[in-house]
Amino acid sequence: MNDSGKLKVLFLCTGNSARSILGEYLLGTMDPRVETFSAGAEPTGMVHPMALRVLQEVYDIDASDATSKSWEATADITLDIVVTVCDHARDTCPLLPSSSAIQVHWGSPDPAGRGGDAVQTEALFRQVADQIHHRVQRFLALPIEQLNRDELAAELRRIGDDSYPAYRAEDRNDV
Numbered sequence: 110m111n112d113s114g115k116l117k118v119l120f121l122c123t124g125n126s127a128r129s130i131l132g133e134y135l136l137g138t139m140d141p142r143v144e145t146f147s148a149g150a151e152p153t154g155m156v157h158p159m160a161l162r163v164l165q166e167v168y169d170i171d172a173s174d175a176t177s178k179s180w181e182a183t184a185d186i187t188l189d190i191v192v193t194v195c196d197h198a199r200d201t202c203p204l205l206p207s208s209s210a211i212q213v214h215w216g217s218p219d220p221a222g223r224g225g226d227a228v229q230t231e232a233l234f235r236q237v238a239d240q241i242h243h244r245v246q247r248f249l250a251l252p253i254e255q256l257n258r259d260e261l262a263a264e265l266r267r268i269g270d271d272s273y274p275a276y277r278a279e280d281r282n283d284v
Contacts, residue, residue: 115144116253118190119210125149125177126157127221128194131238134164134172136245143249146188148180157221159234167235168242190265194241195219211262215244215269244268 120132129147137145156175164170188210220233247268
């Protein structure tokens with residue numbers, strides 16, 4: 110934990126329009142000891158409306174102030190944990206904004222990059238949000254204050270390695 114007394118967590122994605130926004134708001138509203146951020150390797154400049162809708166309708170979270178921004182916008186923040194939520198961000202941002210941060214990968218399919226009708230799109234957004242929510246709950250259940258840095262990193266990696274729900278590699282759209 111850094112000097113602010115809050116654990117600072119960055120969710121990093123390619124476009125910062127869906128998965129990273131979901132992570133930022135899901136974790137950020139669940140524990141006052143955590144301060145969350147999101148950013149993109151190649152931000153789209155807008156948050157996907159379905160991400161905002163799912164956060165509001167399923168989790169009763171108002172994310173209307175969410176913005177799509179570059180990871181460079183977090184350069185001045187001393188981060189404790191950086192979570193990549195797509196393979197492209199993991200692979201294209203090897204030197205993340207806070208090199209002392211624990212860096213883990215919690216990959217999820219890209220709901221914003223899928224074709225399909227509105228019903229299919231909403232279903233995938235809800236599925237991805239559920240997966241991220243489940244991971245966030247597992248993260249918050251950890252005895253964070255009792256774990257050393259290496260133990261915390263190992264536990265966070267295990268959370269990202271889970272198969273909840275089971276997504277097949279061929280169903281992913283991480284480019």
